[in-house]
Amino acid sequence: MRDLHISFIGCGNMASAMIHGIIKAGKVAPDNVMASNRSREKLEAIHASCDIRTTTDNCEAAAFADVLFLSVKPQFYEQVICEIKDDIRPECLIVSIAPGKTLAWLSSLLGTDKKILRTMPNTPAMVGEGMMGICPNERMTEDDVHLLQDICKSFSRTQVVGEHLMDVVTAVSGSSPAYVFLFIEAMADAAVAGGMTRSQAYEFAAQSVLGSAKMVLETGKHPGELKDMVCSPAGTTIEAVRVLEDKGLRSAVFEAMMACLDKSKGM
Incomplete structure (x- = not known):
């Protein structure tokens, strides 16, 4: 001490x-x-x-x-x-x-x-x-x-x-928990729409995000490689990924972070 x-x-x-x-x-x-x-x-x-x-x-x-x-x-x-x-x-x-x-x-x-x-x-x-x-x-x-x-x-x-890089840090970690919470909330809403209880939906969604983040940190593998490990040919996951790409998930996250970075620079 x-x-x-x-x-x-x-x-x-x-x-x-x-x-x-x-x-x-x-x-x-x-x-x-x-x-x-x-x-x-x-x-x-x-x-x-x-x-x-x-x-x-x-x-x-x-x-x-x-x-x-x-x-x-x-x-x-x-x-x-x-x-x-x-x-x-x-x-x-x-x-x-x-x-x-x-x-x-x-x-x-x-x-x-x-x-x-x-x-x-x-x-x-x-x-x-x-x-x-x-x-x-x-x-x-x-x-x-x-x-x-x-x-x-x-x-x-x-x-x-x-x-x-401090304004980039603000965008990629300082503010990013809010982006992740939105993602968890959206997944949970969809699970509820599928019939799951709200409490179950939040636990399944949040634990999946926690475990996925831990895999990135502990395996040292590229996130794209880890994504590919989940995407079986003609399977459910690649179909979901196709929709996310079509709806512009990557672009939305990119643009949100750039807006956050610009706001930080102006404070």
Whole structure:
């Protein structure tokens, strides 16, 4: 267990998922974690579930931290940074989870002497299966990056990427759980139309997606090869694939991700 103080400014779904993962993995003691939020209800909930420190004072949370997660919505970043920047410790590692906020922009507000890590997590962190792209500024050392990766692996896989790819990370992992949920919901609706109960349909559809994703990660095979393994000649699967291709599934996903990427660049 590390002797670190970790603070979260903002305590929404993503921050709560991170906090639960960190505490469950025993990365630091609960008393070494603090969350700030305007909502006392959210603070009471996270204290009840994780026994961490809580406050409604963002400056108190900033002053407490060796590692500081800025987990408010992107539109509040400038306001919050201007509020807390004089209370941040000189060697504090500052972690941004906001799409579209570049390292240069963050440094212009926080100071060019600050150690900043730009990240893009996703909501599967809530079940310990997140995926994060991370991008450190030039002030962060390799040890700093490894420390943050060790903390974050309690709820997410991580990969260091160039900053030019951070908007792509937003499209391919940050926002993509929503695309997958739509796909699961559509499969379940069709199963219900075929006579299956709603609860059964969601379990069959979701487990199929989970298992398929695990095959991609663990076999190392190309997704196209794995698809071909399911498609028997003149069988049911290839007929379904034909319809998906005819209806433009690939193109729809491609265009949706490009729209997401463009939106991220403009934030």
